[in-house]
Amino acid sequence: MNSPAAAAPAAVLDRDSQVTGSVQEVDTDALVRQTLPLVGHIVRDMATRVPGHVAREDLMSAGMMALAQAAAAYDPARGVKFSSYAATRIRGAIVDELRSLDWASRSVRRRARQVDEARNTLAVTLGRVATDAEVAAALGMGTSELAAHQDDLSRASVMSLDGFEDGTAEDLLPSAGPTPLDVLEDRERLAYLHDAVDQLPERLQVVVRGYFFAERPMAEIAAELGVTDSRISQLRAEAVQLLRGALTANLDTELHQEPAKAGCAARRKEAYYASVAGHRSFASRLTQTASEVVATA
Incomplete structure (x- = not known):
């Protein structure tokens, strides 16, 4: 996964040119210290696309663990910059951490994307919001199956309790009726x-x-x-x-x-x-x- 924010600061990238020699000559502690800003850079980039209840500290921990593992396994003789190698490991570890925090299975998330795509396509074709029956027909399923999927997705939605200060969680839930x-x-x-x-x-x-x-x-x-x-x-x-x-x-x-x-x-x-x-x-x-x-x- 590439994005404009995936590139590390120039200062971090330039440090790779200082690492030479065989794997026995690599100072893993120095690599970790020099490349540590890369973890925060990647976490900031990915945190903008994850739900608000996900703690950034958890992502930082997963990223730093991946950085340490990348430094231990790095072989400069392969001709790959350490920042590029570490970035791949860090991003993969963060994705794994997000998957472990997600209450929904991959199949539920995949079906959610299919339902969203079907709704958008039907809205363009019909010129209005599609009904559940129309969405179910477009996906080749029954309305009861679509409702069961929506229930699964609703149960997978969580809310962070850390944001509750004064009042209760019910105070932050949307009203059932129009204001x-x-x-x-x-x-x-x-x-x-x-x-x-x-x-x-x-x-x-x-x-x-x-x-x-x-x-x-x-x-x-x-x-x-x-x-x-x-x-x-x-x-x-x-x-x-x-x-x-x-x-x-x-x-x-x-x-x-x-x-x-x-x-x-x-x-x-x-x-x-x-x-x-x-x-x-x-x-x-x-x-x-x-x-x-x-x-x-």
């Missing part, structure tokens, strides 16, 4: 989406309300508007892009970027975003409940 802030943000986002649909051009409104809200077939909407199915698909994509842009412009202002060129299309988009923003006041959006938004959509 008041979550409810407020969802209500505001739904209201903005409702306004964004209202401000779409008429043909785009027909497509959005028919396809997404009424779940009408694309051919039926095409017949109503007197266009082809492919044109409906284009209108749907255009509407989704406008809706997404309106929500970003009004709710995620840091992500919204002004158009590089002030062309007609860019000006129409900005005018649409402004009409969504000015459609209602902030207070009126928040007073509209989620059920009202859905009912009037």
Whole structure:
């Protein structure tokens, strides 16, 4: 496994040129002392990719033990720099230590990667989050088998108790229900989406309300508007892009970027975003409940 952080500091690498002669002439204590910073370097690199409950001291201990073993087994006559040889041994020892600390077996972790890949692939294909039944079908398993795997993975998740100071572990667990802030943000986002649909051009409104809200077939909407199915698909994509842009412009202002060129299309988009923003006041959006938004959509 190679990474930009895997290379040791230049000072450590240069020390290898000082080690010459046969294996009998190698001063293992000197090698360990000179290359000791390499252990901390590798631990820092790998610690950024491991769960927070893993103690860095455990990884340091495994790395230093591997360094000592590498110094004892090093043969400079092979023409390999000691830092390169030791880095491989240290990294391997740390990986072994992580595996020993992992409550999940390799098969569970491997299946977790397969499930994640299947979910991501289906999300791209379907344009939405895949259900458990769809994921199970894509993996050629039953939903009960997928649920059993998720239970295995949940049992393998641990939390460090060292971080508990005041209070109890339960205080740090996520709430089972949405917080008041979550409810407020969802209500505001739904209201903005409702306004964004209202401000779409008429043909785009027909497509959005028919396809997404009424779940009408694309051919039926095409017949109503007197266009082809492919044109409906284009209108749907255009509407989704406008809706997404309106929500970003009004709710995620840091992500919204002004158009590089002030062309007609860019000006129409900005005018649409402004009409969504000015459609209602902030207070009126928040007073509209989620059920009202859905009912009037």
